[in-house]
Amino acid sequence: MRHRAEKPPACPRDPSDAKLNALQRGWLDVVEAVSNLGAVPLIVLLMAMVGFLLLGTQQGADLAHSLLEDGRGWRAPWVKRLMLVFTSLLLGGAAWFWSRRMVEDACGPRDDWRPRWLLAWFPRLLGALPFAFAAAAVMRSGEKLGAVAALMAALGVGFAGLLAARKSIEARIERRAPAFSRARRERIATLYVRASLALAGAMMLWISLAPVRLAQTLGAIGVLYMGVGLIIPVLAWVIHRGRRWRLPVMGFLIVMAVLWSWAGEWIGDNHAAGRRAFGGGWDRGPQAGGRPTFPQAFDAWWSAAPGPPGDPKPMIVVAAAGGASRAGYWAATVLGDLQDASGGRFAQSLFAISSVSGGSVGAAAFVSQLHDNPTAGGRFGAAVRETAGGDFLSPALAGLLFPDLAQRFLPTVPLGDGAVLALPDRAEALEKAFEEGWTDHCRHVACRRPRLWSEPLQALWSGPSRRVPLLFINGERQEDGRRVVTSRVIVDSTEFPDAVDFYAATQARDLAVSSAIHNGARFPVISPGGVLLDQQGRPNGRVLDGGYFENSGLTTAADIVHAALLRAKATNQPIRPIVIELNNDSDISPTSPAFYRAGRAPDWHALVTSPTDYFLSDLLGPLAGLASSRDGRATPVAINLARELGPDYFLIRLSNVCDGAKPSPRKAPMDWVLSEDAKKIIRDASNCQASNKAALAQVIAALPPR
The missing domain is CATH 3.40.1090 (Cytosolic phospholipase A2 catalytic domain)
Structure with missing residues (x-):
């Protein structure tokens, strides 16, 4: 599945860089690594968005608190928590696998990685982030979820540790089972890619036909994790193919999105009020006749x-x-x-x-x-x-x-x-x-x-x-x-x-x-x-x-x-x-x-006085x-x-x-x-x-x- 660029690896440092000091060389290593890692910046952006939604908003804490609630059948708490673990593995695995794949494609053999510690550990940390986000959100949400938070934190540490030990584990397996060769591992990676894309397509079909029950079973955090965890393989695969074909495939998709939006005046869009994609919507609706004045x-x-x-x-x-x-x-x-x-x-x-x-x-x-x-x-x-x-x-x-x-x-x-x-x-x-x-x-x-x-x-x-x-x-x-x-x-x-x-x-x-x-x-x-x-x-x-x-x-x-x-x-x-x-x-x-x-009676002082915003006021002021x-x-x-x-x-x-109650953080x-x-x-x-x-x-x- 690995299709490396035909040009020399991008990550080794130019010999002329020897004249730079340590700080300059370190910064240049980071800049060159980021500029040549394909989908990794997008993966980082998506993970940052997930973290902000869970940890930077009141809604994130309340969503985590819902893991404690009673329910029956597919709404039972154990189902929600199991779905959280499953979707954390899905998102963490996608973030690690594709960031790691982009590093290998851009930088070649591990000995050529600069800075090696960053390129080796950054994908692992991305893989552990979903567990860390979930654990932190659960801790913010209330006092009765310490066990769930501890479980998610432990799973995150264990997942990162497993990724760190992956190479040595593979080497041991290969010594004991020679059939487990590098080619075999590549076939497993290929199977993982195909399975991810197939799961993304299956979820697309399921959500299109019946969006309610499955989504409510996963819960809002599970839906967010699964959605981002399946967007990452699709985006990374598209960027991966574009690098192989020397074509700006991602840029082409963005241009097409803008083009279809612009053409909506002639071809319409899927946002008609009351529309149903598979019938029963506005185009089949009855007349609202006989309304009184x-x-x-x-x-x-x-x-x-x-x-x-x-x-x-x-x-x-x-x-x-x-x-x-x-x-x-x-x-x-x-x-x-x-x-x-x-x-x-x-x-x-x-x-x-x-x-x-x-x-x-x-x-x-x-x-x-x-x-x-x-x-x-x-x-x-x-x-x-x-x-x-x-x-x-x-x-x-x-x-x-x-x-x-x-x-x-x-x-x-x-x-x-x-x-x-x-x-x-x-x-x-x-x-x-x-x-x-x-x-x-x-x-x-x-x-x-x-x-x-x-x-x-x-x-x-x-x-x-x-x-x-x-x-x-x-x-x-x-x-x-x-x-x-x-x-x-x-x-x-x-x-x-x-x-x-x-x-x-x-x-x-x-x-x-x-x-x-x-x-x-x-x-x-x-x-x-x-x-x-x-x-x-x-x-x-x-x-x-x-x-x-x-x-x-x-x-x-x-x-x-x-x-x-x-x-x-x-x-x-x-x-x-x-x-x-x-x-x-x-x-x-x-x-x-x-x-x-x-x-x-109005408090004129309260009417006149107001806090003053300074942060990016030229940009955000009109919107505020x-x-x-x-x-x-x-x-x-x-x-x-x-x-x-x-x-x-x-x-x-x-x-x-x-009235008279002690203020609560909830x-x-x-x-x-x-x-x-x-x-x-x-x-x-x-x-x-x-x-x-x-x-x-x-x-x-x-x-x-x-």
Whole structure:
């Protein structure tokens, strides 16, 4: 399998280098080694990325903590830990083998290596890094995983030691078994390369067809390790072949990726909103006909809503902020608690939920549970939380690292009317995870429609006559920054200024509940922008995560309140608007100006003062400013709405620490998968903080009696 370059080895030092001092010679050795090692810099970059994700983020610690959780069958802790060991071996073996192969190809015999210690030990250390990363992440995650961390560290040391002793072991075997010759070892290496490439292809096929179960069995860390562990052989093999053929194969692939992206205007891509690669997606979706206008929806709600005759009827509007699964689980927790504590009265006065990003998962879980089984056998809140608390990250990550990454280097084949022949994207994998989340919860709660989240969104308001609150799922259009709202009602500019109705942009093409959730929850990197295609396949821009516009959902909530007040006045249908803001940004101090609302005097000193960033400010400053602008847009809306409503505006905020409790290093991170420990922190926050308990009690007190 070894195909060495025909030119002299690159690593031996030029004789003229003898005039250099030791420092210069050492530096020159390192530079020449790196410049001639092919895929090794890419391998190092990939390993650094893995290390940062596990050790440099809150999400990494929480993912490691999930190894402790209880589960059954393929979700049992021992399965997750076994998968971690297996994928660590896979990634470590790939990093060692290919970096070692590149050293041998570039530098020839071991005696010619300069610096020898670096070229000999660097591949071994790369091979041990996955074990070290896993051990360190586990140690960061909690106090009960010391044995797992020690096991991973011991395996890493043992793996590196085995690699260091490999040559002497091979020599002993060859002395005892002469048949174990160098040619035989080369055949084994060739078999390993072919097996790696075959496994990469098999995983590509499996993830393309069924991304959820396999990915959730591996877990997010296992998916990350396996993905990178199979990307390395493919990239290294491509670079290896390019060096043999004297062709810039890697450069050619990069050019092709740019070319196919540029040609998307004519051939399309695999990111159409609601697309399914193997059918059942947007091009097969039903028409979303018969949607009511906002005045019609308000009139229908008012006629059915409870309230004493002649008195204004309480009309509740909820704004569920974004924040991945943390936001979804927080929204599900608070809404479920209100429904349980009120004996089911809360939903009767709930008119609409305006949601952004992950908050849309919790909002949709609440509305779906009301539609399918409003009592849930006496465990309504638990059922809603179970739907919103699934592992959505592993399938999305699998979709990103396998079919969606491969598709970037392949052309799509137009099939007419916007449909294309292409691999599935990571958006499809995430949406299938949403669908499985609902189906899984139906194993514990009686459901009339176990595949409800695979059905069209408008089905949530069909069937039984019970009233289901309206959903307003907020996204943003990439090209002009406008809100893209997906809802049961027609989103008209009269009630929602400068907003785009998703169904108007797609000519009333309906899409699955899971895809509708994703219209507002296209988390950066985890999900691509979804192309809005009409019935003829014409694009109308891309929908992004609603958090790009503003992350609270309050802009649309304010539009709902104002439109309802106008309609109530025009038709003599009096209402008492109540707004509940569900904020899950637990990393912000409770005294931050971001939480100023009516009834709280602003701290002008806090408004004026601010930390100042200096690190790469010329480069990163504009990006940081754009990211901060979403809060700058939401806070004035919240303040003005709170001033209008006075005591009928409620801020219910997630905090990692209960009132009076000792601060804990454990937090609920913003991620698409949460450990049970993070979920417990979120559940406790709704009833262990005085401000939240008071707000919940006041909302329930405002509800009409039965």
